[in-house]
Amino acid sequence: MIVTEVATFYLSMPEVSDRADGTQDTFLVRLRTDTGLEGWGESDAPPLVSMACYWCPPSHSNIVPLSKALVGARLDSVEDLHRVRREAITRALDIQQVHHAFSAADIALWDLLGKRLEVPVYELLDGPELPPRPKQPYASSLFGATPDETRALATGRRAAGFRAAKFGWGPFGVDRTINLAHATAAREGLGPETRLFIDAGWAWGHDADQALAGTMDLADLNVSWLEEPLLPDAIEGYRALAQMRPAIPIAAGESSGSVRQAEDFVVNGGVNYLQIDAGRIGGITAAHAARRVAERNDASYVNHTFKSHLSLAAALHVFTCASSHEIVEYAVDGSPLSANLVHDPLLPAADGTISLREEPGLGVEVDRDTVRRYLTPVEVRVAGRVLELGAQEV
């Protein structure tokens, strides 16, 4: 089949606040083909900046907008998908935003190809031999303002049936007494059986020694990982920390905007859990490559997802067939835009696990009413002429 139409959609809540809530707006790509099939994808990236990557006037041979390689592309096989992807990204290689922006198109291409070949995306990625496996979701939130609030939050997670929960940021930082009080409260609220993850929120900057001390403080609380104790660019700090063998596994990598950045976290930073956002690293293709990097280097792979269940489905296809990676980040809060973006969200089963459906493509269906409700029209004029922004109707 041939891709005949590229549409890029900017969705937004009526009000966007300065909170750390990435579901207040979103960027979607829809690809249509001459067969009538369509595919959808979502990036975790600023909509207007990402849209510009698809439609900006070209600057030279390495700054060609992403829509150019997509319209008219043949898509009948995995090889076709890799070829289209390579061509689009290579011609846009001098656009730094390219991997974040292209993530949505890459996900839409996999959705389309799965529908075309009538198989779920995971089967295209990992072959028909390996069955998809349910994953254990962890509920993720900020620490409370006080240890009592954190304890209450944790109690609530357990009551809601979660067998794993993550707390982070907020009061967690350089004060080791405060850190220990909150982590202890979280453990108390969750009880001894529920897995506890802690997100340190870059608490120790580039300082591996301080980060090591921070892990020692938490060593008796059965913490399954300590996330981002250092800044995302402090790979040399992560390397030093790994060499000191911290008492708690280290997780990082959500910022990865390319496969090399993911590889850098694992190979040089020595992280134990590689956290990859398929909506940032360049889509399902790049996330799957990052998973392989993790496996070659004895690290576990886990998704980072804080968007809709369109993104969650994309994230799950990457590693659902890999039994060694058992945890899935599962956003429990989020805007109505995000909560209603698909008709058929991926809800926990009775045993608390999350699974993909055995349906062609991604296996979730975008709710056009939600897209229409939150659609934010964009019009751009460059040198007086209206810029072509692809298909507009939903």
Added chain:
Amino acid sequence: MIVTEVATFYLSMPEVSDRADGTQDTFLVRLRTDTGLEGWGESDAPPLVSMACYWCPPSHSNIVPLSKALVGARLDSVEDLHRVRREAITRALDIQQVHHAFSAADIALWDLLGKRLEVPVYELLDGPELPPRPKQPYASSLFGATPDETRALATGRRAAGFRAAKFGWGPFGVDRTINLAHATAAREGLGPETRLFIDAGWAWGHDADQALAGTMDLADLNVSWLEEPLLPDAIEGYRALAQMRPAIPIAAGESSGSVRQAEDFVVNGGVNYLQIDAGRIGGITAAHAARRVAERNDASYVNHTFKSHLSLAAALHVFTCASSHEIVEYAVDGSPLSANLVHDPLLPAADGTISLREEPGLGVEVDRDTVRRYLTPVEVRVAGRVLELGAQEV
């Protein structure tokens, strides 16, 4: 002084072709202050995508447009500059394009601060003890279509007074016979005294063994460096190549969009020459940090610049005081837009070297007539409302 106004300008030649010529358009930032002083900077990045980073609606607490932290910022010291920069980038950290886009603002901040303190930027960077030093420019172009054309190009470079020249891309690739023919022709045309650099243009992808063989072929031609024998993300390939001790020094790094990416090339990729574009890595601040990384790891620093002399001046301030880094990339072709962007280009002295002027700030003055002539007006409406795009008049 206080930054009172941010202006972002999209300049373009009337026609932009699909050639590998990055001077066909450009992205400028102008900052004005309550003292009447103004500073200018240029990014090597697509104008519309970069402009969106300054003015896009915010998405959440980590996607706040770059203009927000600039307008109203105090700028009286180097510490102020670092603070403003850190705030702008941290609040926009989930915009992948942030470093490319902010480069122009960072350069404009240094230009402003130098004017405010009445010293050249290099003195703010390296202190008053180290004098600026002239650098040896190399002329950079593609190989000819045939070895005879390459020989003629090289003869022309020598006749024009250049004591160093680089040839690359075009016919250079996997065919070792063709590579040797062109490299030999270049050496013949330059004569034995002129330094010869070769840009392999990613010829060997991720394959370090092939790249090693490629360097051996050229070992008798006194090649000063082989540039980008592998793809920019093939750091593990660069590492393997370095461990095999190639006969010719290896250069790479122009793609660096953050200090960590530069560090990755040097620390893990083991490159001998780190090539940094101050218009991509995040401006003078990030380029100077990358220079320090090179120095701590026994690598040489060299600029990558293929924009106007506004960019060339910015690039030179980063390392003009460092006697150990003696080469400067000097674009000899380029569009009228690029050639006329400053009144006072940095021309070679009688001995062929390039120097900065001892003037406050960057030491080059933007030609407003050129900005007006090539100005490409942009108008953006989001949800029916005209987006604020800062000051418009030149």
